[in-house]
Amino acid sequence: MFGYVLRRFAGAVPTLFFIVTIAFFMIRLAPGGPFDLERPIDPLIMENLNKAYHFDKPLWHQYFIYLGNLLQGDLGPSFTRRDFTVVELFQTGLPVSIKLGSLSLSIALVIGTFLGAMAALRQNTWIDYAVVGTATLGITIPTFIIAPLLSLVFGVMLGVLPAGGWDGGSFRNMVLPVVTLALPQIAIIARLTRGATIEALRSNHVRTARAYGLPAFVVVVVHTLRAAILPVVSYLGPTAAALLTGSVVVETVFGIPGIGRYFVQGALGRDYTLVMGTVVVVAIFVLVFNLIVDILYAWLDPRVRYD
Amino acid sequence: MLKNMLKATVFATTLVSTAGVLAMPAFAEVVYNRGNDTDPKSLDHHKTSTVAESHISRDLYEGLVSKDAKGELIPGVAEKWEISDDGLKYTFHLRNDAKWSNGDPVTAADFVYAYQRIQNPATAAEYANILYPIKNAQAINKGTAKPEDIGAKAIDDHTLEVTLEAPTPYFLELLVHQTAYPIHKASVEKFGDAFTKPGNMVTNGAFMLDSFTPNDKLVLKKNPNFHDAANVKLDVVNFIPFEDRANCLRRFEAGEVQSCSDIPAEQMDYMREKLGKQVHVAPYLGVYYLPVKGKEGGPLRDPRVRHAISMIIDRDFLAKEIWHETMIPGYSIVPPGIGNYDNPVFLEYKDQDVLDREDKAKALLEEAGVKPNTLNVELRYNTSENHKNTMTAVADMLKSAGIGSTLVEMEGTGYFDYMKNDGAFDMSRAGWIGDYSDPQNFLFLYESDNLGFNYPRWKSPEYDALMAKAETTVDLKERSAILRDAEALLLKELPAIPILYYSSRNLVSDKLSGWEENINDEHPSRFISIGG
Numbered sequence: 001m002f003g004y005v006l007r008r009f010a011g012a013v014p015t016l017f018f019i020v021t022i023a024f025f026m027i028r029l030a031p032g033g034p035f036d037l038e039r040p041i042d043p044l045i046m047e048n049l050n051k052a053y054h055f056d057k058p059l060w061h062q063y064f065i066y067l068g069n070l071l072q073g074d075l076g077p078s079f080t081r082r083d084f085t086v087v088e089l090f091q092t093g094l095p096v097s098i099k100l101g102s103l104s105l106s107i108a109l110v111i112g113t114f115l116g117a118m119a120a121l122r123q124n125t126w127i128d129y130a131v132v133g134t135a136t137l138g139i140t141i142p143t144f145i146i147a148p149l150l151s152l153v154f155g156v157m158l159g160v161l162p163a164g165g166w167d168g169g170s171f172r173n174m175v176l177p178v179v180t181l182a183l184p185q186i187a188i189i190a191r192l193t194r195g196a197t198i199e200a201l202r203s204n205h206v207r208t209a210r211a212y213g214l215p216a217f218v219v220v221v222v223h224t225l226r227a228a229i230l231p232v233v234s235y236l237g238p239t240a241a242a243l244l245t246g247s248v249v250v251e252t253v254f255g256i257p258g259i260g261r262y263f264v265q266g267a268l269g270r271d272y273t274l275v276m277g278t279v280v281v282v283a284i285f286v287l288v289f290n291l292i293v294d295i296l297y298a299w300l301d302p303r304v305r306y307d
Numbered sequence: 308m309l310k311n312m313l314k315a316t317v318f319a320t321t322l323v324s325t326a327g328v329l330a331m332p333a334f335a336e337v338v339y340n341r342g343n344d345t346d347p348k349s350l351d352h353h354k355t356s357t358v359a360e361s362h363i364s365r366d367l368y369e370g371l372v373s374k375d376a377k378g379e380l381i382p383g384v385a386e387k388w389e390i391s392d393d394g395l396k397y398t399f400h401l402r403n404d405a406k407w408s409n410g411d412p413v414t415a416a417d418f419v420y421a422y423q424r425i426q427n428p429a430t431a432a433e434y435a436n437i438l439y440p441i442k443n444a445q446a447i448n449k450g451t452a453k454p455e456d457i458g459a460k461a462i463d464d465h466t467l468e469v470t471l472e473a474p475t476p477y478f479l480e481l482l483v484h485q486t487a488y489p490i491h492k493a494s495v496e497k498f499g500d501a502f503t504k505p506g507n508m509v510t511n512g513a514f515m516l517d518s519f520t521p522n523d524k525l526v527l528k529k530n531p532n533f534h535d536a537a538n539v540k541l542d543v544v545n546f547i548p549f550e551d552r553a554n555c556l557r558r559f560e561a562g563e564v565q566s567c568s569d570i571p572a573e574q575m576d577y578m579r580e581k582l583g584k585q586v587h588v589a590p591y592l593g594v595y596y597l598p599v600k601g602k603e604g605g606p607l608r609d610p611r612v613r614h615a616i617s618m619i620i621d622r623d624f625l626a627k628e629i630w631h632e633t634m635i636p637g638y639s640i641v642p643p644g645i646g647n648y649d650n651p652v653f654l655e656y657k658d659q660d661v662l663d664r665e666d667k668a669k670a671l672l673e674e675a676g677v678k679p680n681t682l683n684v685e686l687r688y689n690t691s692e693n694h695k696n697t698m699t700a701v702a703d704m705l706k707s708a709g710i711g712s713t714l715v716e717m718e719g720t721g722y723f724d725y726m727k728n729d730g731a732f733d734m735s736r737a738g739w740i741g742d743y744s745d746p747q748n749f750l751f752l753y754e755s756d757n758l759g760f761n762y763p764r765w766k767s768p769e770y771d772a773l774m775a776k777a778e779t780t781v782d783l784k785e786r787s788a789i790l791r792d793a794e795a796l797l798l799k800e801l802p803a804i805p806i807l808y809y810s811s812r813n814l815v816s817d818k819l820s821g822w823e824e825n826i827n828d829e830h831p832s833r834f835i836s837i838g839g
Binding site for chain 1: 432524551719
């Protein structure tokens with residue numbers, strides 16, 4: 001097992017290197033640079049700026065400077081937020097995104113699997129129809145509608161929760177963003193669980209368990225859900241990576257200082273280092289969570305072995 | 308046990324909250340949550356250029372001269388000044404009680420150091436050119452002179468002498484700009500780039516930096532060492548960035564912010580009805596115009612064709628229907644209400660009915676040899692709902708005069724890069740917000756060596772000569788007449804068609820007082836108070 005994890009980590013390094021290289025050159029393909037604004041800069045001053053930030057050097061040279069710094073854990077200075085280095089920005093933003101993401105993921109997981117299992121066990125009853133109907137609705141209504149709607153209803157009309165802001169991560173300020181992030185995940189997880197549970201209920205090992213006369217609770221929880229949770233677990237890998245690295249929409253609408261917005265702000269402002277930093281962080285999250293999913297699989301599914 | 312604990316908790320909570328309520332009047336801080344367009348790129352004012360950044364720097368720093376809530380010039384760190392007869396030498400007398408937030412006195416040397424630093428090529432200051440009128444400033448920025456050569460000298464701690472390259476009648480206006488604020492030498496030298504971090508930063512304005520969380524808020528606290536601190540009513544100013552105007556509106560309605568620096572124009576009717584006088588739309592120092600380039604020898608190079616297009620554009624419709632009256636119909640490059648400019652010129656058909664103008668336009672096109680439905684114009688703009696709507700409406704108006712058009716949308720950064728690098732285009736859009744209240748700040752856009760702004764690469768030796776002459780003219784009346792001639796020439800040739808003037812758009816809670824509409828849209832928190 002330990003050897004497997006080690007091998008996977010070693011395999012992730014070239015992947016990461018590949019991602020960094022492609023991203024570095026891709027962002028440079030976009031026209032313009034970090035100093036091209038609506039108000040153009042005096043050419044002379046532009047020259048000073050380019051010199052100050054090494055943009056006067058050939059691209060390959062800049063690439064090696066970047067790689068060298070990256071190896072030392074230095075993601076460089078931000079061009080659009082010059083009082084901060086990219087690492088500093090992530091130091092304040094990442095905990096915020098992780099806090100929001102993990103909360104909404106946990107809520108979605110508990111409620112989603114519960115609803116999905118309920119729907120499967122009561123297949124073709126009103127419970128099932130209600131869950132499936134609501135889930136379909138939850139998946140189809142996009143976040144950029146739900147977020148301002150929640151803010152408008154609970155923040156402006158009812159005035160029971162803040163319409164936006166972070167306030168250092170107080171509970172009141174987290175409710176609406178967490179709900180917004182969790183809603184579509186609840187819907188997806190419920191649907192996945194329902195499908196997998198129905199399939200598991202019909203599988204041989206569950207029939208055998210029933211034939212042994214095991215109590216219904218044991219049959220459902222130990223034998224059915226354990227098998228049914230597998231597709232949910234594989235879905236959770238990339239989803240957790242996405243949720244923990246922040247959501248552009250939720251952060252913009254509620255004014256939250258996470259890292260989700262940095263990718264878009266960085267790309268639009270041609271803040272090369274900030275975009276690269278975001279790419280590196282997201283890539284690491286995806287690699288790590290895929291690994292976690294694989295390990296969980298081995299633990300949940302007795303058929304899977306890593307040697 | 309549990310019951311007792313519960314009791315104890317309830318008791319403690321009551322006690323604490325009662326104490327809190329009783330203590331309120333003594334400790335309550337007056338907090339102003341102020342919506343801003345974006346976060347600052349930097350708190351180092353030598354590295355700033357945007358309007359959003361200027362709002363913050365204005366609260367953190369005080370320049371030699373300052374502006375009051377109405378936008379009128381008032382003494383700042385300098386309590387009085389003299390100007391030599393040739394307009395080249397300014398002698399400023401600094402007030403004795405001007406202090407930095409750490410208690411150090413603000414001296415003439417602080418200004419000299421700031422002016423040297425901003426021009427030093429190593430600083431890479433984006434807006435160093437604002438201060439080019441100071442002697443040797445441009446040369447230092449180019450690297451052909453040393454920072455010590457700057458035309459600013461500290462005669463003693465409280466006397467500053469500034470020498471200019473040429474008489475610059477708007478020089479005092481420039482000194483209000485954030486690039487002209489002083490800087491605390493000791494902390495810049497001690498901390499380097501990190502001097503802008505909370506705890507390191509020392510400023511001389513009404514407020515000082517407390518904390519800065521990107522995408523969340525920038526917290527300023529009242530500076531007790533400020534010379535006019537007794538009249539500063541706010542304890543805390545939170546600058547909150549809003550990329551999306553609708554989000555600011557929601558938080559304004561929820562009472563979480565007391566002002567927004569922009570408003571969603573599409574919700575104008577709703578806001579006017581719901582928020583009434585809290586919606587502020589006022590004339591602003593900015594112009595929205597359509598640069599015209601076309602191909603060498605093509606019809607768009609003919610001023611008559613450009614005028615025909617200009618006549619067809621129904622500016623009232625654009626202002627009312629597209630921009631919901633957040634813009635004002637525009638017929639000149641220099642917006643009205645600007646300083647140092649009398650009897651401004653406008654396009655001659657300013658007051659004509661648009662239907663009459665259309666007939667004239669058709670006649671002009673015929674005269675220029677452009678037959679109906681033979682001319683096709685490409686309209687290029689940067690991504691934005693408002694620009695898109697504007698260009699779509701313009702396309703529709705052109706159609707009525709038999710001019711076809713194609714819309715081309717480009718993402719912002721790429722668009723400006725393309726325009727600046729002599730990109731081939733027919734018609735595009737651009738906007739310019741003045742940095743200081745003087746016509747020169749608008750007319751310099753079309754000087755032929757101004758490659759960054761003169762998108763059509765329009766060249767007129769006559770125009771350049773007029774601008775050069777205005778530069779050296781001390782007499783304000785005479786200078787104003789020269790600049791007027793320059794603008795008249797620009798409007799005759801029309802390399803860019805002015806269509807709208809910007810207006811400032813703010814939501815301001817009726818709980819705020821000391822917030823006044825002005826053409827610069829500058830509202831120092833220093834004069835603002837909340838409640839009674």
